[in-house]
Amino acid sequence: QILILDFGSQYTQLIARRIRELNVYCEIHPFTHAPDLTEDIRGVVLSGSPCSVRDPEAPNPDLSRYLGKVPVLGVCYGAQLLASQNGGDVLPATIREYGRARLSHLDATNPLMRELTSGSQVWMSHGDTIKTLPAGFEIIASTPEVDVAAYHVLGQPTYGIQFHPEVTHSTEGKLLMRNFVVDICGCDQSWTPEHFVDSMVLALQNTIGPDDKVILGLSGGVDSSVAALLLHRAIGPRLHGIFVNNGLLRKDEFESVLHSYKDLGLNVRGVDASQEFYAALAGISDPEGKRKAIGRTFVEIFDQEAQKVEGARWLAQGTIYPDVIESVSVKGPAVTIKSHHNVGGLPEKMNLKIVEPLRALFKDEVRQVGDALELPHNILHRHPFPGPGLGIRILGDVTPHKVDLLQRADDIFINGLREFGLYEQVWQAGVMLLPIQSVGVMGDERTYEQVVALRAVTSVDGMTADWAHLPYDFLAYVSNKIINQVRGINRVVYDISSKPPATIEWE
Numbered sequence: 278q279i280l281i282l283d284f285g286s287q288y289t290q291l292i293a294r295r296i297r298e299l300n301v302y303c304e305i306h307p308f309t310h311a312p313d314l315t316e317d318i319r320g321v322v323l324s325g326s327p328c329s330v331r332d333p334e335a336p337n338p339d340l341s342r343y344l345g346k347v348p349v350l351g352v353c354y355g356a357q358l359l360a361s362q363n364g365g366d367v368l369p370a371t372i373r374e375y376g377r378a379r380l381s382h383l384d385a386t387n388p389l390m391r392e393l394t395s396g397s398q399v400w401m402s403h404g405d406t407i408k409t410l411p412a413g414f415e416i417i418a419s420t421p422e423v424d425v426a427a428y429h430v431l432g433q434p435t436y437g438i439q440f441h442p443e444v445t446h447s448t449e450g451k452l453l454m455r456n457f458v459v460d461i462c463g464c465d466q467s468w469t470p471e472h473f474v475d476s477m478v479l480a481l482q483n484t485i486g487p488d489d490k491v492i493l494g495l496s497g498g499v500d501s502s503v504a505a506l507l508l509h510r511a512i513g514p515r516l517h518g519i520f521v522n523n524g525l526l527r528k529d530e531f532e533s534v535l536h537s538y539k540d541l542g543l544n545v546r547g548v549d550a551s552q553e554f555y556a557a558l559a560g561i562s563d564p565e566g567k568r569k570a571i572g573r574t575f576v577e578i579f580d581q582e583a584q585k586v587e588g589a590r591w592l593a594q595g596t597i598y599p600d601v602i603e604s605v606s607v608k609g610p611a612v613t614i615k616s617h618h619n620v621g622g623l624p625e626k627m628n629l630k631i632v633e634p635l636r637a638l639f640k641d642e643v644r645q646v647g648d649a650l651e652l653p654h655n656i657l658h659r660h661p662f663p664g665p666g667l668g669i670r671i672l673g674d675v676t677p678h679k680v681d682l683l684q685r686a687d688d689i690f691i692n693g694l695r696e697f698g699l700y701e702q703v704w705q706a707g708v709m710l711l712p713i714q715s716v717g718v719m720g721d722e723r724t725y726e727q728v729v730a731l732r733a734v735t736s737v738d739g740m741t742a743d744w745a746h747l748p749y750d751f752l753a754y755v756s757n758k759i760i761n762q763v764r765g766i767n768r769v770v771y772d773i774s775s776k777p778p779a780t781i782e783w784e
């Protein structure tokens with residue numbers, strides 16, 4: 278594997294993504310917890326940082342445990358750090374280089390630069406620049422503005438680059454990463470989804486005792502479903518899945534997802550607790566109040582059901598790598614475990630140990646593993662859906678009648694997206710039931726009914742999003758169908774706000 282030492286750059290995760298895309302396993306560790314060199318570590322990447330090496334407070338770990346022993350690649354701050362630790366000069370750049378630049382000179386005979394082309398576009402983002410290199414460091418690439426765009430330490434496999442190969446604007450960045458990871462570090466490119474499945478199944482079998490039972494909360498989402506399939510392959514029916522219907526799922530979703538799980542042979546119990554959730558939500562209008570009521574009820578129901586599994590030793594969770602990195606980030610000690618991953622006090626109360634089979638994977642890798650495990654397409658490519666479900670898409674208080682109205686409108690919208698071949702072009706979609714009524718006319722009658730807003734966004738990770746530019750014909754079709762078929766709704770509007778400043782959900 279490749280070790281990525283994180284100095285807090287916004288791009289560190291991208292370095293990991295690029296290396297994983299080469300089918301090479303890598304891990305990010307904060308520089309404050311730099312691991313010792315083991316046989317598994319074939320190379321080290323030093324990340325960028327918002328800090329300046331000239332600042333006495335800036336990260337300055339002892340790297341002697343790696344240097345000269347395994348290949349090391351410093352990226353941006355990492356490159357400046359290596360240069361400055363060895364006596365080079367790092368100074369504020371006269372012009373701050375931010376954005377695209379072109380490599381004007383490069384030494385194509387150097388293994389790091391092999392097959393890169395002169396004039397290749399690279400992405401720069403730095404306020405400091407390496408003015409003079411230490412003795413024994415040679416320049417292997419420059420741009421018109423930056424002499425030391427890349428260097429090599431003579432006699433050892435240590436390299437530094439000022440630009441960011443992990444950003445897609447560096448058009449040959451992937452080739453450079455391949456040169457480092459495969460040619461220089463000698464990693465074989467065997468880390469595929471199939472390889473992950475085989476090794477994780479073995480690891481689970483070795484960790485979980487031969488008679489141990491494992492409890493897992495399933496939601497119908499990709500992460501928990503993939504975790505379930507891995508565990509099922511490892512321990513079969515000793516996996517006890519619990520799928521709670523909170524009454525706030527999409528129309529017919531509980532039945533259809535449960536059916537898919539059964540078809541996959543999973544040992545899953547469906548628990549319909551809709552009434553308990555409606556009772557807990559009665560009269561609550563405040564969004565955070567609703568989230569809390571839903572969360573609390575979920576923990577109660579899950580607890581009750583889990584206690585019924587006699588002799589359970591483990592609680593499985595669908596934690597994925599971004600959650601893990603967040604919790605050990607160099608930016609702060611805060612351990613942020615997403616609330617839906619944390620099932621109340623269950624692990625302590627039942628003396629359960631935690632198992633997290635997906636904690637090394639990024640979201641897209643979870644999908645690839647799901648594909649390798651033949652998770653059905655309808656679950657694998659499902660839009661994200663919030664844990665509190667329709668509860669936060671009904672603005673104001675939640676009643677079973679409102680849930681019914683919204684489920685029917687939402688079903689028309691989502692099925693419409695599928696019928697028009699738009700479902701997979703959209704990252705997430707849903708309908709919001711607004712707490713207002715408006716006047717309409719139907720036949721000879723004046724109506725005074727609810728308004729719904731359609732929401733559909735394009736996004737990569739949900740952090741930022743644009744409203745989806747859906748065709749007018751499609752919007753017209755959905756609007757007509759909702760107003761004609763869902764008694765109680767007489768007006769449909771389309772949300773054309775981006776995130777930021779709006780959010781995807783309305784609550």
Ligand code: XMP
Nearest residue numbers: 568617661662663664665739776780781782
């Ligand atoms: P926002 O509305 O913040 O949503 O732009 C970003 C993503 O997060 C989902 N979301 C939630 N997911 N519990 C969840 O599990 C929540 O309380 C929650 N609130 C928002 C939202 O659906 C979108 O995918």
